[in-house]
Each structure stands twice: as C-alpha cells, then as structure tokens.
Amino acid sequence: MTSLHLRPVQFVETPMTQADGAVARLAGGMTWFAAYEVIEGRSRRTLPIAEAVALGERAARLHAAITAPRPALTLGSRTLRFDQPVVAGILNVTPDSFSDGGKHGDAAAAGVDMAAAGATLIDLGGESTRPGAAAVWEGDEIARVLPVAERLVASGALVSIDTRKAAVMEATLAAGAHIVNDVSALLWDDRALGVVVQSGCPVVLMHSPDPKAGGHGSGGYANVLIDVFDWLEARIAAVVAGGVERSRIIVDPGIGFGKTLAENLALLNGLAIFHGLGCPIMLGASRKRLIGALSNEAPLGERLGGSIALAVRGAEAGVQILRVHDVAETVQALKVWRGLRDQALTGG
Template identity: 45%
Template sequence: MTIYYRPIVQMDAKMPTDAVLLHGGPLWFDRVEPLERGVRHGLMPASELPSASLDVLSAPRTLPGLPKDRAAIMGVLNVTPDSFSDGGKFTSSKAAVEHAQAMIAQGANVIDIGGESTRPGAAFVPEDKEVARTAPVIAALRAAGIEVPISIDTRKAAVAQAALSAGATMLNDVSAMHYDSAMAEVARRSRAPICLMHAQGDPKTMQENPQYDNVVLDVFDHLAERVEVAIAAGVAKERIIVDPGIGFGKTQAHNLALIRNLSLFHTLGCSVLLGVSRKRFIGNIGGAERAEDRASGSVSLALSGLMQGVHIVRAHDIDEHRQAFALWRALHAQ
C-alpha cells in the first residue's frame, strides 16, 4: 500500500537544528505523519523521510508575476448572472474594471475571472456565451492599464484560449482537464500556469451525497494523477498549481478534513491554492446565512492555509484578507 507523508508545519522562531525549511522557509517541520489506508501511524522524524520526498518539500516554489515572499491573494471577479456570492454585479466591462481596480488597490495580486458559475446546482454555459462574457472583460482590464496576472476560471479549452488572446496569463480549471482534454495543449503551448482543481461530479449534481473512502487520500490521488497527465502533455511541473476543491463535491466534514491536512498536498511538488471564500459551510458553522457576511470565517480558514504553507488564497473580501495576512506575517517574522 502507498504511504503518504504529511509534514507537521511549524512557524515558531525557535527552530530545531534538524528542522527542514518548507520550500526554503520561513515555515519549517521536523516531524511528519505517515498516512496509509487502513493503517494508523505515529509521527516520525523528518530526517527519516525518503530523500525524494524531502527534496520535494524543501525545494522553493515560485510562480511568474506572483510574490516570492508571501502567499498571493487571488481576487474573485465573476462576470456571471448566477454566481452564489456576486452574480450579476460585474457583468458589464465598466463594473468589472472598477471592481478589479478596487481589489488590486486593496492588495489582490491576481484577478480570477469566471464566466460560468460553478456553485452547486449551476446550469451549464455554452462556450460561445462564456467567451462573450469573459474575453471582452479581460481585454477591458488590460486596456485600463491593469498589469497584474489575470486568471481565466474555466473548464473549456476554447474559452481559455480566447481569454489568453485577450490578455489572461493564468488558467484555472475546476475539472483538472477532465472536462476538456484539449486544455492541456492550451497550457503547454501558452506556457501559462494552470491550476488543477479536484471536483467530484458536475456542478449541477456535485453536492448530491458525495462519497469517499478517504477524502484526503482520494483527493490527493486524483490530483497526483492529473499532475502526471499535465506533465505527460508537456506542461512544466513548476507551472502547475493544485487545489483540493473545497466545497466541490464535498460535505462539511470532507471540507474540514481537507483543510486540516492541507500540508500533505505539498508532496505533489506543485504550488497549492486554497479557495474557501464565502462557502456555504462557513455560514453553517459561523451562523452567517448571507454569503457577503462570511468574511471573518473566510479569513479564519485562509490563515489556517497560511500556517500550512499554501501559496495562493482565492478570496472575495480582499482588504480583510490583506490586513489579516499582514498581521500574521508581522507576528511570525523571524
């Protein structure tokens, strides 16, 4: 059976001499938890890790255009009429540009644009309509002088290509190239970083009783397989980002288990993205029915991601995340 290794990530200034710097620091670990299906293990010293695993966990990771010294904040810009949190607010290019400019002023390092809602129960959007929603907005952002990386949130290769032609520089595929295998060629040819996200089922049905044998290891194995598919297609590993897909075909218990074990995903050798902003389970736990009232809960979970070394946090409430992250960095500066 496969044994997986989850680093127990620490941030204290008093670091043991045998500690390993996660991606070169400042976080570190000196113990790991072996994970195996059907077997319970105790913690083991990091020094006993297989050398290949140690190399993967210690190697620095950076993405073009994003901060090298801290986690990037990815601002959400949905140009859809039906997204769960901001549907219909930014469908015009003028409104979209103004919102993007506001997010950047507040601290967003990248803007993620989506033209098809992936909320539970969302209807399919034809690719021509999705292109019509997204490409003109991306062109308008560039025409307005916006220079930060722009990500296109789509599972369709034609939409991704149109977005790149309009000025996008990153790809964010919620199907991890399952929906449209041509996405791999778009990523290879463009050399744009691509995020591969785990989702169980289609958005329309994904929340209808999702089941896993072991949600953490099942999601890990799925992403490991999709990373290998991307590499085999010619996508450079250093340009691949992985996302466990919080809320995409998962129950509240599944979501919490994945967040508790985020550090495991570093062993895939890719940058890690966490997207929890304003999700329904935050409202369920925190008592916030309206999505726009879930900023505090979103920030809380994002900080848990920072403590486990995630590289990108996808968020709606930029100023709240920026402020919390700045205080977190100041508190743990060494």
C-alpha cells in the same frame, strides 16, 4: 502495497531555537515544521523529520517536494512569487454566481479596485460552478469575460481565467490573460490540455469527484485527504505527460466540491500534505457553505469572519495563493500574520 504519505506537523515559529536538522522549511515559505505524520493505509504515526525521511525512496521524494522552494512564474512583465502567501481576487461576471452574481456593474473597474487593494492576481470567471447552475454556451461566456480581461490586462493586472472551456481559454489568453484556472483539471473539455500546452501558460488543477459532470457528485472517499492527494498526484502526472511543465502547475484541493462538511474540515486541517505534490497550492474557501454550516447558517453576506479564519489557516499551512472575495480584509489579515512571522523569525 499500501502507499506512504507524509503530512508536515509540529509547526514552529522560528528555526533559531531548534537544533540543526531538527526542523525544515515548508516549500521555501515562512513556516517551519519539526515532524511528519506518516500515513500508511490505516496506520498513522508521528516521527521526527530525519526518521521519517529514512523510511525509503518515496518518503525521501515527498520530503524533497515538501521542502523545495517553488520557483517564481514570469508572466509577461510581471513575476508571481511563492515565498509568501498572495491573494487572488474573485471576479465573477455571471448573473448566477453563488456569492456575487450580478454584483459588479463595471467588472473591470471592480477588478482594478481589487488589485489596488492588494490582490496579486484577478481570477476572472464567466460561468457559475455552484451546484445546479445552468451550463453556459462558450460564446456567451467569451462575451462576458473577454472585454473585462482586455481591460484588466491593459491596466497591468495579472489575470487568471476561471473556465473549463478551451474556446474561452483561447480567447482570453490571446487577450493577454496569464493563467488558466480549471475546476475540472483540464478534464471537462478534450481540447483544454492542448490549449494550455500550446500557450505555455500556467494552469490550476482543481480536484473534484466528477469533473465531467460539474464537480459536485458524491466523492465516496475512503480517506478524503489521501484520496484527494492521490487524485491530484495522478492528474499532475497526466498533464505533465501531455506536455505541461511541472513548474507551471498549481493545485487546488477543491474545497466544497463534492465534499461533506467533515471532509472539507479534514482537508483544511491537513492542507500541508499537498506540498508533497511539489506544486504551489491555491485555496478557495472564501464564503463557502461550510462557514455557514459552522455559524448558525450565516448567509453569504455574513461569512467574512469565517473566510478570514480559513485564509489565515491556509497561510499557516504554507498555501501560496488564497482565492477570496474580500480582498482588502484578507490582505490586511495577511499583513498582520506576516508581521507576527517576521517578529518571530528575527527574535525581536
């Protein structure tokens, strides 16, 4: 039997001008919507919320997941809330990262500066995941990230460790890191799931077509939006069955990992569907290749405008965490976006 999916559409600026029950709030955030695109195989139709929810048990369950507020995460003395979009600053301490390899002479200081500029979370990585990047021995990766993680934690920053390796997770979590961000969704290292379960830390599960091989294989998607949703849905179920609390899972559709330009654009246009997974969403589109492809092959250092556009697109779709290189500029863009939303909601 063909599976049913619901994608929130027909977003509205304020619920105050709508009839009761005509709109719903997206994941407890600052966006409301009035209808669903109902997707069943090749069939697509748009229905008002009430009519879509009446389609059966799966539709009702998806609607409940899409509209439920995401509970905040208590991480030590800090609280990570999901009622409005926040910024995760990308801090790569690798010599060959696709965007900023070797850039940070004092990586910990750069991370502190990101936090001062408004980053809620610092996403620290010691291995490049760009296509063709050489594998890094776990001992070298630990040597790169551990001193930085220790200093960031001591400064009071929230830290996520961007790694596929259980040993790196263990070392940085022991040093006080708060979240594991794994581009392989805990599939690359057989011990990774156990480390996350034992620590009780939140985890970001990212989609890629071939996690064991590095994530940049050909996807062969029938429908990239549905295929990525179904993959993440199955992966969440497996991780929960393995002992991770669902409330501590964050999902990432994996922009740029094994997707063509058209497939990346389809994911970005359809981001709101992923609220049906019932988890906060992380979006990592900053400086990605698709921006260059759409702007006369703009080099990495000239993709700020496109990165901001994609971050705002994510905010409009209810994405809770925006993973970016350009923290200050993105934070400013979100402040303006938030001001516009506040004005619309107050009707002033």
